[in-house]
Amino acid sequence: MYYVAHRLFAAHDRALAARLADRLGRKLGVDQVFLPFCDTDEEDLVADLKGQRLFELDRDRLRRIRALIAIVHGPSPDDGVCMEIGYAAALGAPVILLTTDFQDYSTAIHGPRTVFPDPLLDILATRIIRFPRLGTPTELPGGSRFADFAARNHTQTEHALDACVDAALQLPARPPATPAPSRDADTVFTEPSPYAPPHNGLPGLPPNTVSTIRRPTRFEAAAPLTAARHDWAAALRSTRIVVDASGPETPPGAAILIGAACATGQPVAMYLPRSTYTHAAGREPNHRNLMIQYSAVALRTPSEVTTWIKA
Missing domain, CATH: 3.40.50.450 (Rossmann fold)
Structure with missing residues (x-):
């Protein structure tokens, strides 16, 4: 099962995640892809504590995944997605991160840079899919400069989705779940x-x-x-x-x-x-x-x- 993690509270993020899940499903079979909130059907879910039930359903899926593919962008990555990344990584599942942010981050002006504002994301990623700048300009006959700019971003997003699918297909067989490390007392x-x-x-x-x-x-x-x-x-x-x-x-x-x-x-x-x-x-x-x-x-x-x- 491939789990697609994304920010819920923005329609463009939901749409991007759905497009990614659809492409994965076409390659792997739709029953091999899980898209939270789509597959838990939040609006029709009946539960006394709906938020808790959604958490339980997503957590149960996380325990059985083949890999996690997460959409993470901007200087404030979604905390729910970050929780899912930590969960998957702790169990030894591969983590593929897709970011539309072309900025790097550092704590000092000339200090070492990381892809994400918290380097934990960098080191937990099996693969990072990103582009270092805006998309290449395109020429659309009769199009406005705004349509041209939209096309640049649309083309870059399509390439990123293809790269995510390719990365998922190239993952080696997942080893057995990583056992929890021994804990140091007190x-x-x-x-x-x-x-x-x-x-x-x-x-x-x-x-x-x-x-x-x-x-x-x-x-x-x-x-x-x-x-x-x-x-x-x-x-x-x-x-x-x-x-x-x-x-x-x-x-x-x-x-x-x-x-x-x-x-x-x-x-x-x-x-x-x-x-x-x-x-x-x-x-x-x-x-x-x-x-x-x-x-x-x-x-x-x-x-x-x-x-x-x-x-």
């Missing part, structure tokens, strides 16, 4: 929010809360990809993970780690001192993306963080 990995000043916005933990507190190093490292691999391994080896989910949406790294913990049964919590609730017809209010809300415990105060870590 350790906690704390992931701050890049949106909370200073950079480490997670509340400080009192002495003797836990034997070892691990923190990420990739945002200040001279070699961010190497540091990202270290952060990923350190998080998965920790007894617990606590992330700062502050921001307009859960930060990419926090969402990735929540997904990984959900996949492997690792206790994970998010520090969320302030919620922004989202509302959709027929669905219960969500204080985060539903893939995040139902994967992690929400902690509202520093004392709750301390209590959860010591539990």
